Structures are given as C-alpha cells and as structure tokens.
Amino acid sequence: MEITDLQFWGAVFQIIAIDIALGADNAVVIALACRNLPENRRNQGIFWGMAGAIGIRVLLVFFALQLLALPYLRIVGAFLLVWIGIKLLLPEPATRESGSIVKGGAATLPSVIKTIIVADTVMSLDNVMGIAGAARDSLALVIFGLLFSVPIIIWGSKLVMKWIERFPVIVIMGAGLLGWIAGGLLTTDVVSREWVDTQAAYLHWLAPLGCSLLVIGIGKWLTTRILKRTSVTADLLGKD
Template sequence: MDFLASPEFWLALGQIIIIDILLGGDNAVVIALACRKLPPAQRTKGIIWGTAGAIILRVILIAFAMTLLALPFLKFVGALLLVWIGVKLLAPDEDGHGDVQGSDKLLAAIKTIIVADLVMSVDNVIAIAGAAQNAGEHSFLLVVLGLLISIPIIVWGSQLVIKLMERFPLIITLGGMLLGWIAGGMLVTDPVFANPDKWQWMFKMPQSDVVKYGASVAGALIVLAVGKFIVSRRTTGGDAAHG
C-alpha cells in the first residue's frame, strides 16, 4: 500500500478524473439522445446496460490503446460513424410504434450507446492509458479506477441531459451537431493525415488548431444540414401523400 503515499499515483489519478469529466460529457449526451424516446421505466435500464457495454469495450480498447493510436484510418472511419449517428439523432427513422416491442426499442438504444461510445472513447481511452503510465507498476489499478470513476459521471450526466432535453428540445439539435464537431476533429488527427510522411500517397493536411477547429465546425454544419434536409424531405413527402 506504499503506492498510496506516492505523489505520482495521486497526480495520475487526478489527471484521469479530469479526463473523464472533460470527455465523459460527450458520451453522456449520446446516451441521453439514444434513450430519450424510451418509456421512463426503460430509460434507466437503457442507460445502465448501454454504459455497462461501453465500459467493457473500454477495457478492451485500453489494452490495445497504443496500437489503436497508430492504426491508419481508425479515426477517419470513426468520424464517418459519428456523422451518421449525429444525422440519425436529428432525423430518426419514423417506424410505426404499434408493432414495435419495448424490448426492441431498448436493445436499439443500447446498441446506439455502445457503438457511439466505442467510436468516441478512442481519445478518452488513450488519454487514460497515457496518464496511468505515470504510475509505473500500478498503472492497471489506475486504469480500473479511471473506468469506475467514469461510470457515475456518464450515468448521472445522461440522466440530467434527458431531463433538460424534455424541457429544451433544441438540445437534441445541439447534441447532433456536437457529434459532427467531434467527428471533424477526429478526422483531421488520423495518423494518415497527422503523419503524412509515412503515407506518401495521402493528401498532406496541415496540422494546426485552425485546421482542426475548421474541420470541427464543418462536421457540425454537415450533420445539421443533412439532418434538416432529411426531415424536410420527409415533411414534404408526407404533405404530398396527404394532399
């Protein structure tokens, strides 16, 4: 237990807590968006099971964190998935509710949570793994503590966001745009763009805050535009069908 007296241990743990607070909010938004249409009795189940599945995947991701960091096109594919999820949240499928069982809705929400968290947790996982390495032989303990700390942050945060969305529907639109923002930032930091010398055939993208923020803004606007376009097409089609 001597490690408890080590400043490095507590410094690393503090870094992990800050990382979870800063990056866990995005996951809370996704969970809230995915569960917002579930009956109140199923929301807690969706949040708990979705978060549990996401945490299990995080353990696996951390085990391969440094390898994942070097994989080309990982963040590129993840960015495309986030854009797709963001558009789906702004323009959800209009399935009939009569033949859909509650359990189907619950499973769909859980699936959305796990997929979104898997994509969005890459930076979170790598940051936690990097911070934990500062504690040497106790790094695995810090990883476990970091995951345990992230659970209440994500669960409590998502429940709060659900309540806010019921009162302020604009949050749904902002949540979808947030996914687009994250997607843009992920795309331009993919290794094939960040280290173009290793992939001579790739387009050389300048790495700067201006480029990253520009890509983030573009991602947010793309999600908003595509989502609104799909909704307007459905509205126009519905009016024509009833005309």
C-alpha cells in the first residue's frame, strides 16, 4: 500500500481505533502495578514496563497466528491474569522499622516491571492480531500501530493512577477487569471455543463474570488475612 492510497489511510484509522479501544485495559494494569511504587519511581516503572511490553508485542506480531493456534495458550493466559489480578489487590507488604510495622516498603521496580510485561503480553494477543490484520502485511503500519499505542497507554495509566488516589474502589474494578478478560480467554481457546459456541454459549458471559468475582473474592479474603496478621504483629511489637 502506498501512502497516497485511500486503503492505506483506512488501515491507519483502523489501527488507531484498535489502539484506543484495547489500550484502556493495559493502562489499568500498569496503573495498578505502579501505584505502590514511590512517587519518584512511578515514571520509571511505566517506562520500563512499556519498553518490555512493546518488545514482546513486536515478537507477537511475527508469531501471532501460530501462537493463537496453539491449544491451551489462552487457558494458561487466563490463569496468569487471575493470579495477577489477585496479586494487584493485595496491600503493600509491611516492613519492620525501629520496632514498628511500616506500610509501603515492598513494591520494587523489577517486580512491577515483570508484572506489567506478563499481564500486557497475555492481554495483547488480540490487540496485536487486530493491528496485524488491519495493517494488511504492511510492516510500516504494524510498527506505527505498536508505537501509537505507547502514548495512549502511558497517558491512560497516569490518569488512572490519579483516579486511584481519589477513588480507591478503582483498584477493585481493575482487578475485576482482569478476571473478566481471563474468563473471555477461557472460552475462546482452541480447545474450548467450538464446544462453548455450540453447547454452552452462555459461558461467554458467565465465565468472565465468574472469574471477575473469583479474583475480587480471593483478593479481598487474602487482604483481610494479611491486614489481620499485620495488626497482630504490630500489637505484639507494641507490647515488647
């Protein structure tokens, strides 16, 4: 396709629409992962997390069709997203300082970057497929699509982090979103798609809903246990 072709610009607008529509999920994950970092390290977390995620996306572009044809790939991805969703709901681990318990010492840049890359890789399969399809074998358009998604996700993640500070319930909603996406992956894997479509179409909405509630339920339960254990430890230290 030439830059003067109407088809070229049609593909450009399709790619932009795909990036805007699907970039929100990735922005939420980055915001949830970076929220526990110190203020002065959040930009580093966003930058290096996105850098690693973009590198993975480039590889996915060349292997997307083959990867999506692999059985159980989406199912494994679904379990990864459930685990990440639960993990992102947990409170910051406490650290002991001068005989007292202090919150907020645990989120490290490498762990945040790893979380972002893993989650983004799982969630980007459909995004990459959409870009590759819209680009119609044009490597220049594929690269454009990947690069265009970067500012959208970075800007979106910073915006969500600001919202989280004012509305903490967004953390629960974001974790639930990961569960919802995981449920969708379970019903669209190579080994499950045909059976679900013909025998249990209701699972297309029930599985996402169930996984969303599962992530939130387990995350809140573990959070309660962690906070209770932290409180008991703090009481024991106080008595000492």
